[in-house]
Structures are given as C-alpha cells and as structure tokens.
Amino acid sequence: MMAIFPETSWSLQDCSEKLRSGQISSVELCEILLRGIQEKDKRLNALISLFPEQALRQAETMDQLRRVGEAPSPWAGIPILIKDNLCMKDTATTCGSKILEGCVFPYDATVVSLLKQKGFVILGKTNMDEFAMGSSTENSAMGPTRNPWNLDHTPGGSSGGSAAAVAAGFVPCALGSDTGGSIRQPAAFCGVVGMKPTYGFVSRYGLVAFASSLDQVGPLARTVRDVAALVDVISVPDPLDSTSSFLPRQSVVSVLDQGVRGMVIGMPKEYFGEGLDDEVRSGVMKGIQCLRDAGAAVKEISLPKTQYAIATYYILSTAEASSNLARYDGVQYGLRKSGNDELTEMYRNTRRLGFGREVKRRIMLGTYSLSSGYYDAYYSKALRVQEILRREFAEAFRTCQLLVTPTTSTAAFKLGERINDPIAMYLSDALTVSANLVGIPAVSVPCGLTDKRLPIGIQLWAGPFHEQLLLRGAWILEQSLGTLGIPDWEK
Amino acid sequence: MAEISMDEVRHIAMLSRISFSDEELERLRHEFRDIIRWVDKLHELNTEGLPPGADTETCSTSFRKDLTKPSHRADVWRTLAPWCDEEGFKVPRVVE
Numbered sequence: 001m002m003a004i005f006p007e008t009s010w011s012l013q014d015c016s017e018k019l020r021s022g023q024i025s026s027v028e029l030c031e032i033l034l035r036g037i038q039e040k041d042k043r044l045n046a047l048i049s050l051f052p053e054q055a056l057r058q059a060e061t062m063d064q065l066r067r068v069g070e071a072p073s074p075w076a077g078i079p080i081l082i083k084d085n086l087c088m089k090d091t092a093t094t095c096g097s098k099i100l101e102g103c104v105f106p107y108d109a110t111v112v113s114l115l116k117q118k119g120f121v122i123l124g125k126t127n128m129d130e131f132a133m134g135s136s137t138e139n140s141a142m143g144p145t146r147n148p149w150n151l152d153h154t155p156g157g158s159s160g161g162s163a164a165a166v167a168a169g170f171v172p173c174a175l176g177s178d179t180g181g182s183i184r185q186p187a188a189f190c191g192v193v194g195m196k197p198t199y200g201f202v203s204r205y206g207l208v209a210f211a212s213s214l215d216q217v218g219p220l221a222r223t224v225r226d227v228a229a230l231v232d233v234i235s236v237p238d239p240l241d242s243t244s245s246f247l248p249r250q251s252v253v254s255v256l257d258q259g260v261r262g263m264v265i266g267m268p269k270e271y272f273g274e275g276l277d278d279e280v281r282s283g284v285m286k287g288i289q290c291l292r293d294a295g296a297a298v299k300e301i302s303l304p305k306t307q308y309a310i311a312t313y314y315i316l317s318t319a320e321a322s323s324n325l326a327r328y329d330g331v332q333y334g335l336r337k338s339g340n341d342e343l344t345e346m347y348r349n350t351r352r353l354g355f356g357r358e359v360k361r362r363i364m365l366g367t368y369s370l371s372s373g374y375y376d377a378y379y380s381k382a383l384r385v386q387e388i389l390r391r392e393f394a395e396a397f398r399t400c401q402l403l404v405t406p407t408t409s410t411a412a413f414k415l416g417e418r419i420n421d422p423i424a425m426y427l428s429d430a431l432t433v434s435a436n437l438v439g440i441p442a443v444s445v446p447c448g449l450t451d452k453r454l455p456i457g458i459q460l461w462a463g464p465f466h467e468q469l470l471l472r473g474a475w476i477l478e479q480s481l482g483t484l485g486i487p488d489w490e491k
Numbered sequence: 492m493a494e495i496s497m498d499e500v501r502h503i504a505m506l507s508r509i510s511f512s513d514e515e516l517e518r519l520r521h522e523f524r525d526i527i528r529w530v531d532k533l534h535e536l537n538t539e540g541l542p543p544g545a546d547t548e549t550c551s552t553s554f555r556k557d558l559t560k561p562s563h564r565a566d567v568w569r570t571l572a573p574w575c576d577e578e579g580f581k582v583p584r585v586v587e
Binding site: 103104105106107239305307308311312314315322326329330331332333334335336338341342343344345346347348349351352355360361363364365367368371377378380381382383384385386387388389390422423437 | 506
C-alpha cells in the first residue's frame with residue numbers, strides 16, 4: 001500500500017539521501033512526520049509526549065549546518081523517537097507510570113546525547129508498559145498502544161510504542177529497551193526489525209532501571225541497514241555506566257553485505273516444539289531456508305535447559321526491580337500521597353497510588369524471593385540456573401556462529417487477551433529471555449504475515465560482542481524475504 | 492513451597508512499602524501461589540557446586556580515575572521533589 005505521504009515510508013538511508021541531495025529540508029521532513037503523528041496517534045496511542053517546537057528548532061539548526069557543509073553526520077536532521085524510560089534534558093520522563101508524574105530530569109541519557117551529537121531530531125517519547133514491565137504495552141498508565149497491523153491486537157511490549165510508531169511510518173527509527181525481549185517481541189508483532197545488543201555494548205546511563213543486570217538499550221527500524229546504522233551511533237564506551245564495555249567497537253553497517261556463506265547456524269530444537277503456532281513455524285522455516293540458500297550450514301542443536309529460562313528470568317528480574325523501584329517513595333521526585341503525617345504511611349500510600357497492578361505484583365514477587373527464608377530457595381537458585389544457561393549457550397557458540405529461532409510462539413495477541421493471566425503474559429517472553437540472561441545480542445527480523453495479516457518474526461542470536469555476525473545474518477534474511485512496508489491501518 | 496498464607500503476603504507488602512486492601516491481598520495470594528508453583532520448576536535442576544551466575548565474559552567493572560568532577564546542581568534536583576526547602580527534601584516528622 002502506498003502511504004499518502006511517501007516520506008512516511010522513507011528509511012533512515014532514504015531520508016539521509018534526500019536531505020543530502022536537497023530534495024527536502026529537515027524542517028519539511030519533520031513537519032510532515034509531526035503532522036502525521038498528530039493526526040494518527042489518537043488511534044494508536046504510540047506516543048506519550050511530542051515536542052514539535054523544540055524539534056522544529058533543532059531541524060532548522062540542522063538545515064543551516066547542512067547548507068554550510070557542517071552537518072555533524074549523514075543522519076543530521078532525521079526524526080527519531082525514544083522510549084519514555086530514557087532521560088532527555090528538560091522533557092518529562094514518565095516510564096508509563098503515574099509515580100513519575102511531572103518529573104523533568106535535568107540531563108540526557110548517554111544514548112540521547114549520542115543521537116543529538118549526530119544531529120538526530122528527537123520528535124517525542126513513546127509509550128511503554130510501566131517501568132518496562134509487560135509484554136503488551138497494556139500496563140501503561142497512559143493507556144494501551146494498538147498494533148498498526150490490526151488495531152484490536154497489542155503491539156507487544158514493553159517497547160510497544162516504539163515498535164508501533166516505526167511500523168506505522170511515524171518515524172524511520174526509534175530506540176527501545178530490552179530486559180527480557182522488550183525490543184524483539186514488539187518488533188516481531190509489528191513487523192519491524194528490533195535488536196538487543198550485548199550487555200555492556202550500549203550505555204545504560206540515563207535509562208531508568210528495571211533489572212540492571214539485564215537491561216539494554218537498542219534500536220528499532222524498518223530495515224536491517226537502519227538498525228545497523230543506529231547500533232554504530234549508540235554503541236560507544238561510557239565511563240558513566242560501570243557496566244559499559246571498553247572493547248573497541250567496529251562498524252556494523254560496513255560489513256552487512258558480507259553474507260553468511262560458510263557460517264554454521266544452530267537451530268535449537270526446543271524453540272520449535274509444542275506451542276509454536278503453525279503459521280509462525282512455516283514463516284521461520286522459510287527464513288531458515290534463505291540462510292541455507294545464502295551458503296550457511298543450518299544444523300539442529302539442543303539447548304535443553306532453556307525451558308528453565310523464563311522462571312529464572314521472573315525471579316531475577318523481579319528481585320532487581322523490587323530493589324531498583326524502592327527509590328520511588330514520594331521523597332525525591334514524582335508523586336507524593338501523604339498519609340496521617342507518618343513517614344512509612346506516606347511511602348505506602350504513595351506507592352499504592354503511583355504504581356500500577358503489574359508493577360506492584362512484581363515488586364511483591366521480588367521482595368518475596370529476596371526475603372529471609374526464601375533467598376536461597378529462589379534468588380540464589382535462579383542465579384545458579386543462570387550460570388547453567390550461560391554454559392549451555394557458550395557450548396553452542398563453540399560450534400555455531402549464530403542461532404536461529406522464532407521470536408515469539410504466536411503472532412500478536414488481542415488486547416485484553418492475557419492481561420488478567422500473569423503467567424500467560426510472562427510466557428510471551430519465553431523465546432527471548434535467554435539472550436538477556438546470557439548477555440548476548442539478538443535481533444528480530446520480519447519473515448512474513450499470517451493469514452490474518454499479522455507479522456511473524458524470526459530471531460537470530462550471536463555470541464557476546466558479535467553484533468557484526470548477527471546483523472550480517474539479519475541482512476541476508478531481509479534481502480531474501482523483503483520488508484513488510486507500512487500497513488494500511490487507517491481503514 | 493506451594494501455599495502462601497495471608498500473613499506472609501501481608502509481611503511482603505509491609506517489606507515492599509505498598510498499602511493494599513484485604514481484597515487485593517487475597518488476590519495476590521492466589522496469584523503468588525500459581526506463580527510460585529510455576530517457578531518451583533527450577534528445583535528440578537541440580538545446582539550444587541555451581542557459582543551464582545557471575546558474568547565475566549560480557550561484563551567486567553570498568554575502573555576510572557578517582558577525580559572530582561562537576562555534578563548536577565543540588566538546587567535543580569530539589570525542584571523535582573514534591574516537598575523541599577533550601578536545605579533539602581522534606582518528609583513527615585519521624586522523631587517527636
């Protein structure tokens with residue numbers, strides 16, 4: 001389907017080329033995309049905030065710099081959105097929560113500084129499950145986001161706002177965060193490319209913490225090349241994040257077209273078992289055939305302990321969340337609800353009113369697994385199972401350069417379908433969480449549509465810091481399968 | 492561990508510093524029971540002798556020089572607080 005404004009279907013590379021050739025100015029491009037968002041987001045609810053004046057001022061500056069040959073990068077003047085758990089100086093950061101109402105933090109996250117240094121124009125901030133806890137974006141205090149492929153379905157989560165906005169053509173690309181699949185699962189549901197880098201590859205400074213040992217910032221876009229370009233922009237060693245890796249970075253975008261010939265790609269049989277939807281299986285198998293056709297040897301392998309990943313994840317991530325979210329107590333920032341002038345009562349009432357149901361459930365679960373009498377049985381046990389998983393994946397990467405699996409076991413589910421069943425919702429992440437527990441990079445690439453025209457995602461995994469190999473594989477998939485384009489969601 | 496009592500749920504709510512109604516606590520008790528049964532699956536695995544997952548491959552602490560650097564101004568941070576004065580954040584009286 002042809003978009004009404006062709007600009008909405010432009011990739012990052014298209015925008016760069018058209019700005020460079022003078023076919024359009026950054027102000028014009030931003031105005032068109034801002035108008036599109038203002039008109040269409042009433043139905044999608046992909047955005048929490050929009051900064052039209054600020055963005056147009058920035059676009060004007062980039063146009064001026066470009067005119068005198070001083071554009072800071074090929075991306076100068078290109079619009080982008082960021083997830084609302086990334087701090088941006090002088091703009092509200094809500095994390096989709098009432099508890100952060102009115103919080104305007106006085107600094108930029110490192111990834112936001114990097115985008116600004118390259119001249120990206122940040123148009124606004126996207127909707128998300130509260131504090132990134134969820135798989136459908138239904139846990140946002142600002143209301144759910146809808147999937148542009150079918151408005152009755154969720155876009156996935158927690159970066160559902162970023163994925164829906166990119167899929168709908170609001171912007172060519174966006175940033176999200178991924179703690180257990182929160183970039184890859186919504187990317188799969190919305191038919192875009194989404195990548196979680198290696199833990200430590202991208203700075204987390206200024207990313208509001210959910211589970212610090214698992215959180216990573218990453219890009220979403222409609223093409224693999226755009227995702228690779230964004231990875232190159234944001235993966236810079238950062239002294240402000242003590243977990244940031246100082247290993248030298250090599251350009252990912254420059255090696256994309258080197259293909260997969262000669263690579264050994266593992267296909268873990270556990271990811272293709274019971275519960276995998278037939279249409280998803282068939283889409284993913286088509287992708288696997290493309291990798292074979294491009295010269296890779298795809299072999300079946302076994303990762304038997306990955307069946308324990310999701311339970312491990314929900315113990316570790318909730319434990320870390322219970323600690324990270326202790327700071328929201330009505331004292332330093334955000335909401336305060338007084339209660340009988342007593343300090344503990346004030347904490348309890350503030351947190352009751354400020355947090356949504358899922359966040360409270362996870363804080364409680366995390367507190368339980370860290371509490372006296374249960375620490376060894378749950379938290380400590382989960383850390384040891386995490387070690388088993390690490391060893392199992394390390395063993396797999398001794399013989400394979402990449403792994404290939406589905407990203408999700410079904411296409412996007414309907415709004416409301418899983419919201420009252422926490423375990424069913426938690427299982428939405430079953431095929432993605434291991435990458436976070438093991439700290440490795442993974443990417444979801446679209447591999448077709450179901451009969452009901454809902455996107456299917458195929459997932460590639462690589463060893464730590466092998467982002468280059470990962471996106472070479474993703475690029476082959478895209479070359480063979482094509483992109484899905486912008487859905488005709490306004491009907 | 493399959494059952495969890497109301498007293499335990501109340502205790503966890505107290506530790507979490509979240510106020511709940513009795514009805515909410517009862518619902519949480521049921522959800523906890525199901526979730527805990529589900530995560531109890533981990534006990535099928537023998538983890539004896541294994542270290543807790545210490546990630547040395549992807550994550551090592553990066554040290555930096557111990558230098559004094561300018562930080563965000565305290566007065567800017569104070570403006571984010573729901574209740575403050577020039578000295579700091581204000582809270583309900585703790586000591587009579």
